Amino acid sequence: MTTAPAPILELRGVTKTYRVKQGLFGTPRPLTAVNDVSISLPRGEVLGLVGESGCGKSTLAKILLGLESPTAGQVLVEGQEIGAQDRMTLARRIQPIFQDPYSSLNPRKSIFDIVSLPLRVHRIGDAASWDKEVRKILDIVGLPARVMNTFPSQMSGGQRQRVAIARALIMKPEIVICDEPTSALDVSVQSQILNLLGDLRREFGLTYLFISHDLAVVEHLATRVAVMYLGRIVEEAEVGGLFDHARHPYTQALLKSVLTPEPGLGVPDTQLGMAYPNPIDPPSGCHFHPRCPKATAFCKATAPRALPTPLGHVECHLHDPQGPMFIGKEG
Amino acid sequence: MENPLLSVRNLTLDIPVGGGILHAVRGIDFDLKRGETLCIVGESGSGKSLTSLALMGLLGKTIKRSADEMTFDGIDLTRANARTMRSLRGARMAMIFQEPMTSLNPAYTIGDQLTEALLLHKSVGKDAARARAIELLEKVGITAAASRLSQYPHQLSGGLRQRVMIAMALMCEPELIIADEPTTALDVTIQAQILRLLYDLGREMNMAMILITHDLGVVARVADKVAVMYAGELVETGSATEVFNTPSHPYTRGLLRCIPLPGKTERGSTLGTIPGIVPSLIGDVAGCAFRTRCPHATLACRGDIPRHITGGHAFRCIHADGKRHAEEATA
Numbered sequence A: 001m002t003t004a005p006a007p008i009l010e011l012r013g014v015t016k017t018y019r020v021k022q023g024l025f026g027t028p029r030p031l032t033a034v035n036d037v038s039i040s041l042p043r044g045e046v047l048g049l050v051g052e053s054g055c056g057k058s059t060l061a062k063i064l065l066g067l068e069s070p071t072a073g074q075v076l077v078e079g080q081e082i083g084a085q086d087r088m089t090l091a092r093r094i095q096p097i098f099q100d101p102y103s104s105l106n107p108r109k110s111i112f113d114i115v116s117l118p119l120r121v122h123r124i125g126d127a128a129s130w131d132k133e134v135r136k137i138l139d140i141v142g143l144p145a146r147v148m149n150t151f152p153s154q155m156s157g158g159q160r161q162r163v164a165i166a167r168a169l170i171m172k173p174e175i176v177i178c179d180e181p182t183s184a185l186d187v188s189v190q191s192q193i194l195n196l197l198g199d200l201r202r203e204f205g206l207t208y209l210f211i212s213h214d215l216a217v218v219e220h221l222a223t224r225v226a227v228m229y230l231g232r233i234v235e236e237a238e239v240g241g242l243f244d245h246a247r248h249p250y251t252q253a254l255l256k257s258v259l260t261p262e263p264g265l266g267v268p269d270t271q272l273g274m275a276y277p278n279p280i281d282p283p284s285g286c287h288f289h290p291r292c293p294k295a296t297a298f299c300k301a302t303a304p305r306a307l308p309t310p311l312g313h314v315e316c317h318l319h320d321p322q323g324p325m326f327i328g329k330e331g
Numbered sequence B: 001m002e003n004p005l006l007s008v009r010n011l012t013l014d015i016p017v018g019g020g021i022l023h024a025v026r027g028i029d030f031d032l033k034r035g036e037t038l039c040i041v042g043e044s045g046s047g048k049s050l051t052s053l054a055l056m057g058l059l060g061k062t063i064k065r066s067a068d069e070m071t072f073d074g075i076d077l078t079r080a081n082a083r084t085m086r087s088l089r090g091a092r093m094a095m096i097f098q099e100p101m102t103s104l105n106p107a108y109t110i111g112d113q114l115t116e117a118l119l120l121h122k123s124v125g126k127d128a129a130r131a132r133a134i135e136l137l138e139k140v141g142i143t144a145a146a147s148r149l150s151q152y153p154h155q156l157s158g159g160l161r162q163r164v165m166i167a168m169a170l171m172c173e174p175e176l177i178i179a180d181e182p183t184t185a186l187d188v189t190i191q192a193q194i195l196r197l198l199y200d201l202g203r204e205m206n207m208a209m210i211l212i213t214h215d216l217g218v219v220a221r222v223a224d225k226v227a228v229m230y231a232g233e234l235v236e237t238g239s240a241t242e243v244f245n246t247p248s249h250p251y252t253r254g255l256l257r258c259i260p261l262p263g264k265t266e267r268g269s270t271l272g273t274i275p276g277i278v279p280s281l282i283g284d285v286a287g288c289a290f291r292t293r294c295p296h297a298t299l300a301c302r303g304d305i306p307r308h309i310t311g312g313h314a315f316r317c318i319h320a321d322g323k324r325h326a327e328e329a330t331a
Helices: A057-064 A087-093 A111-121 A127-140 A145-149 A157-169 A187-204 A215-221 A239-244 A249-256 A297-301 B048-056 B082-088 B110-121 B126-139 B158-170 B188-205 B216-222 B240-245 B250-258 B324-330
Strands: A009-020 A029-041 A046-050 A072-077 A094-097 A175-179 A207-211 A224-229 A232-238 A307-309 A312-314 B006-017 B020-032 B037-041 B064-066 B069-072 B093-096 B176-180 B208-213 B225-230 B233-239 B307-310 B313-316
Touching: A009 A057, A029 A057, A029 A072, A029 A232, A046 A057, A046 A215, A057 A175, A057 A207, A087 A094, A094 A157, A111 A127, A111 A145, A111 A157, A127 A145, A127 A157, A157 A187, A187 A207, A187 A215, A187 B250, A207 A215, A215 A239, A224 A239, A224 A249, A232 A239, A232 A249, A249 B188, B006 B048, B020 B048, B020 B225, B020 B233, B037 B048, B037 B216, B048 B069, B048 B093, B048 B176, B048 B208, B093 B158, B110 B126, B110 B158, B126 B158, B158 B176, B158 B188, B176 B188, B188 B208, B188 B216, B208 B216, B216 B240, B225 B240, B225 B250, B233 B240, B233 B250, B250 B324
Parallel strands: A046 A207, A046 A224, A094 A175, A175 A207, B037 B208, B037 B225, B093 B176, B176 B208
Antiparallel strands: A009 A029, A009 A072, A224 A232, A232 A312, A307 A312, B006 B020, B006 B064, B006 B069, B225 B233, B233 B313, B307 B313
16 A cells, blocks of 8 residues: 545544533533544545434534534544634535435425525525426436425335435535434335445445444454443444454443344353443553453553554553453454 | 234224325234234335234224224223323333334433333333333443433434334333334344344243334245235235245235345346336225236226135135245246
8 A cells, every 4th residue: 555545534533522510509520421532534544433312422523514513623524623714614514314204304305405505505506497306316316306306204204314415415415424324214125225225335436434343243344343331433444354353341342232133152251241431430550440351450541542453443451462351362 | 822922803994184084904814822923014105004003002082993993901992082092102102113213202301201101101220221221221222221211312323213113112011012113224234133122022021022014025034924915915924934835815925026035036137016006095995906917807897806815825816825836837
């Protein structure tokens, strides 16, 4: 490999801290939803972002969409900081697809209005060209042109999600943030939407940030995977590396909890214990230590550093060659 | 041979709607023994949730229910009056609903809601009921159980609320539990833990369970028996091994092709889909309801559909093996 192309999306030490009041008269305390996250994503890749509820996945998505500004750190799109760009410019380059197609589409607007809104907001073209553009994009996402005059309530979940995708793509963005795009859909519809997202990526060279809790889906669609725990990316790797050789005990537990449709295997014991920690009171040292089956006193006291792995990184003392727990198996 | 705890023959549910009668459930049969887990799998609108409400006697007044047989431990549920049903519900048959956010009463404490059924059905004192509530909250993995009793639903996270729902269903040690998508809203790690818990408790208390889900992974891992529901009919029934290893109805095979299988499906490849949409069940419905989406449909599919039975494995299709061999030959 010679000089690598500049990544289309880069996060450098992005942190987001909210001040949360506890009780009516409580003093606000800081809650770090995203904690020093650095990611670099080349054009055309799909980064799968996985983690439990409350780990900061959606906050990260909001920062990328410009809906929240980071407390610290930088987000760069093709080397340009997004804080320096106005929201209109950003919206042309980054678009979201949300989880619930039942609540993310305005029920009182026709499909034509919903899909053409970005063009109208950005004052691109005129009424005739909007009509043409909407027909074109509906065709691309597999909807007949006649749905233009219908309303979201007349459509099925899968059709609505196609509308949401059409709306996101009509501005020809480079990056699409998919926040659980198929988890509200039935199995047979989910596969259609996943196939569509895959086809669109190949056809238009799109880059996706794909947030999902369904690891089988992430494995299928992503080219890279980042595992998030209490605001930090604890492991990041190329998809094959992550799924075939998970290094972090949390990643291993997540993979173990995937229920593949194979009868006779029973329900796995993830050995995680039940409680996801309260992000306002994160555990000391390695945030994962209270749930980690391999934790020692050292993990409780010292936070792990990011260690490079082939094509990624991991934050775990078990893999730190200078750490006291290195077991000499690092590959 | 042991008599089944629950026996259902030709259960039919009709809903009068504007355009006629909606045949939501069209003559389903199944048996369930003590300690057995039956998973009903199907997509939205297939009638699986209505089936569970019909068993519990919780249908809306407009829905017309008829059945040749519907018995629970010898009690004829089709003739049971409201008083008999009240004495069964919560005490001998309990239900876990899908939405923990909406199925707990926001105005009562967790403790009140947990002990209500026990105080109503069994002659126990308040202290004993409280002790039982704490015991069960601990069993479902809730920490600081005693202090939770005085909390209100809004003070708990989604995962905790779902566990409270499960504890509530178990209060009177029911013989039958009906769980409608009990883990759909939860993280994968918690899903695995809750399913394991239900599975272990079922074994421990020799409880029969009907689990309604659209997640084939869940079905494969917990079911003794599987019933695949499509458009109000059970199109295929059998043991988990039979249904997953030799799926015989074209719909079952279609569903299984829709989900990516970690380690088997090539990453990024096109997933299988089931084209078309579920037919309308309003008015007269004849023949195989899946024929409009089935790759093997012929004119004969409009007529009567035979049921092929091999031991405990049964499916409805005009093709003797559901054209399984034809699909396997081309695969």
